[in-house]
Amino acid sequence: MGGSVKRLAVLGSTGSIGQQTLDVVRSFPDRFQVIGLAGGRNTELLVRQIEEFQPRLVSVSDGRLLGTGYKTSSLEELASHPEIDLVVIAISGMAGLSPTMAAIRAGKDIALATKEVLVAAGEIVTAEAKRCHAQILPIDSEPSAIWQCLHGEDRKIAKLILTASGGPFRHLSSHELKAVTPQQALEHPTWRMGKKVTIDSATLMNKGFEVIETHWLFDVPLEDIEIVIHPQSIVHSMVEFVDGSVKAQLSIPDMRLPIQYTLFYPERPLSKLPRLDFAKIDSLTFEVPNLEKFPCLKLALEAGRKGGTYPAVLSAADEVAVELFLEGHIGFLDIARVVEEALEQHQGISNPSLEEVLAADAWARERVRR
Ligand SMILES: NC(=O)c1ccc[n+]([C@@H]2O[C@H](COP(=O)([O-])OP(=O)(O)OC[C@H]3O[C@@H](n4cnc5c(N)ncnc54)[C@H](OP(=O)(O)O)[C@@H]3O)[C@@H](O)[C@H]2O)c1
Numbered sequence: 001m002g003g004s005v006k007r008l009a010v011l012g013s014t015g016s017i018g019q020q021t022l023d024v025v026r027s028f029p030d031r032f033q034v035i036g037l038a039g040g041r042n043t044e045l046l047v048r049q050i051e052e053f054q055p056r057l058v059s060v061s062d063g064r065l066l067g068t069g070y071k072t073s074s075l076e077e078l079a080s081h082p083e084i085d086l087v088v089i090a091i092s093g094m095a096g097l098s099p100t101m102a103a104i105r106a107g108k109d110i111a112l113a114t115k116e117v118l119v120a121a122g123e124i125v126t127a128e129a130k131r132c133h134a135q136i137l138p139i140d141s142e143p144s145a146i147w148q149c150l151h152g153e154d155r156k157i158a159k160l161i162l163t164a165s166g167g168p169f170r171h172l173s174s175h176e177l178k179a180v181t182p183q184q185a186l187e188h189p190t191w192r193m194g195k196k197v198t199i200d201s202a203t204l205m206n207k208g209f210e211v212i213e214t215h216w217l218f219d220v221p222l223e224d225i226e227i228v229i230h231p232q233s234i235v236h237s238m239v240e241f242v243d244g245s246v247k248a249q250l251s252i253p254d255m256r257l258p259i260q261y262t263l264f265y266p267e268r269p270l271s272k273l274p275r276l277d278f279a280k281i282d283s284l285t286f287e288v289p290n291l292e293k294f295p296c297l298k299l300a301l302e303a304g305r306k307g308g309t310y311p312a313v314l315s316a317a318d319e320v321a322v323e324l325f326l327e328g329h330i331g332f333l334d335i336a337r338v339v340e341e342a343l344e345q346h347q348g349i350s351n352p353s354l355e356e357v358l359a360a361d362a363w364a365r366e367r368v369r370r
Contacts, residue, residue, distance in 0.1 A: 006263065009036035009057070009078050011099055012090035014045045016194045017113040017139065017255060021088050022049060024260045027272065032263065036078040038091070038099075041065065057081055075099040080106035086263070089114045090139070092196045093319045094361055097121060101354070104134040111262045113139040115206075115213040116319070120312040121357045122216030136217065137262045142210050143217050144258035145236035145249035150218070153241070160220055161238040161246070162210055163230040164289065165190050167202040170231065174293055180332035182325060190233035190253045199322045200296075203335055204289060208300020212311055215304065222304050227297070228286045234276065235284060252276055295336040303343060308350040309360035310343060316364035317342035324368070342367050 008025065012018040018039075025032045038059035039046035043066050050058060050070070063072040079087050079099035087103040088111045089096050096114035103110055105128065112118070117125060118136075129136050138144050142162045150157075168189050169177055185202040186195060193201070200206035211225050233253040240246045251257050252274055260271060291298040296318070303314040317339040324330045330338065342364045349356050 003031055003267065005031060005033050007033050007035045007083055007085045008088060008263070009038070009081065009084045009086075009103075010034060010088045010090065011036075011038040011059070011075060011079065011096070012040070012088075012092065012114070013037045013049055014039035014042040015090055015092060016192065016197075017090035017259065018088070019045075020256050021090065021111075021259050021263070022053070024256055024263055025053070028269065031269075035084050036073075036081060038075055038078055040091070056083070076102035079103035080108065082106075084108060086111055088139070088263075089117065092116075092194055094120060094316065097125075100125060101128065104129050104132050104136075107132050107134055109135045109137060111137050111139050111259075115140055115209045116315045118213040118216045119209045119315045120361060121354065122212060122311070123307075123351075124354050124357065126216050126219075137265055138213075138217055139255075139259055139262050140210065140213065141253075141255060141258045142237040143214050144261055146214060146218060146239060148249045148261065149237070149239040149247040153239075153247075156242040157220060157224070158240045158242050158244070159224045159226055160214060160218065161226045161228055161240060162207065162214060163228055163233070163235050163237050163286075164204065164207040165201065165233045166229040166231050166287075166289070167204060169202055170229065174333075177293070178331060178333050182328065185325075185332060189231070191255070193255075195326060196319065196322055199325060199335075200318065203296040203332070204294040205296035205300055205318050205335075205339075207289070208297045208304070209315070211301060212304040222301070227289050229289050230284065230286050232281070232284055234281065250276060296339065299336060299339055299343060306348060308348045309352045309356060310346065310348050312352075312357045312360040313342055313346045313348075313364040314339060316361040317368045320365050320368040338368050 034053040034055050036057035037055045040061045057073045057078045059073050059075050059078045080102045087108045090113040096117045100117050188198050215222050235248045238248040303310040321335040321338045
């Protein structure tokens with residue numbers, strides 16, 4: 001096939017995005033070399049990945065978990081290693097921020113799945129990337145769709161339109177939502193993902209995060225980013241241009257496609273991924289989201305508009321609230337309630353430093369746990 005070999009670090013390799021990234025690598029063994037792998041607590045899978053990909057560097061959240069046969073590095077060492085060309089950030093939650101900053105400061109290009117990084121510290125991360133000439137390339141399917149639609153355009157954007165599946169509870173009443181169990185919330189209708197992002201999709205917090213993520217990635221004002229519910233998850237997002245023309249990116253819902261697009265960028269590879277069959281698509285439908293029924297989305301949009309440290313509080317409060325819900329300590333609708341309380345009690349700081357963002361994050365976690 002030809003082409004140069006890209007040297008990768010995959011952070012969060014044992015997760016849903018991490019494993020699908022390695023699937024793409026497996027399909028193109030002559031185009032990618034895995035130099036670093038980082039996992040959290042699933043060491044059994046990490047060991048299998050190490051045996052298969054033979055990375056030079058390995059990181060795990062607790063080094064003792066791997067046993068004594070392996071030398072481990074920190075996430076930051078791994079993300080900034082001189083032999084790496086592209087760092088895939090697929091660690092769930094704020095744990096992705098520090099290695100992202102380390103990679104950027106080492107001038108590495110980032111393939112970013114972890115949206116919480118841009119939600120909490122978008123201004124700081126994007127400014128640092130500009131200063132260090134590091135590119136932030138999205139993996140998330142909606143920003144990837146926007147990115148693909150903007151190719152060849154000179155940015156005469158009227159608005160960006162993010163699609164959302166609407167999650168599994170689109171048709172439930174507020175009363176029914178109260179009784180939703182973690183088991184039910186983990187059954188996403190169209191995507192197979194890690195637990196945190198699956199719950200965020202059910203509350204629609206995920207879509208609010210994506211609005212903030214998209215704002216930082218494409219430097220488009222928040223008020224020019226619209227959300228439409230599209231339950232089939234075929235249209236991954238759209239761009240409306242100033243002349244009224246709309247471009248959309250479509251594919252079957254399979255994260256390997258946006259992952260592959262990012263790993264290969266700027267090339268589009270010939271791929272064996274499954275294709276859309278229009279003869280089998282009954283209909284593509286679009287509707288407006290219900291902000292009253294899904295208050296997490298409303299909270300995210302408000303926090304995004306307020307800016308400063310509010311999005312960091314939103315993200316941290318949500319991360320802990322989702323953990324509490326999954327552990328059975330709070331109900332589904334309590335996720336929005338505790339996030340709202342944290343946002344109400346927070347004394348926001350405008351133009352925060354990284355330290356102030358981290359302090360706001362720590363404050364919100366502590367507040368919600370209490
Ligand atoms: N899944 C999707 O389709 C999708 C789509 C778009 C965006 N995203 C975003 O991508 C990110 C990852 O999502 P996911 O679905 O892949 O999540 P996931 O399946 O829960 O995987 C998370 C990964 O992060 C690792 N990890 C967690 N905490 C860590 C820590 N403190 N230190 C080191 N590693 C840690 C986990 O390790 P262990 O499992 O070994 O503990 C795992 O490898 C999220 O921010 C999500 O919003 C996901």
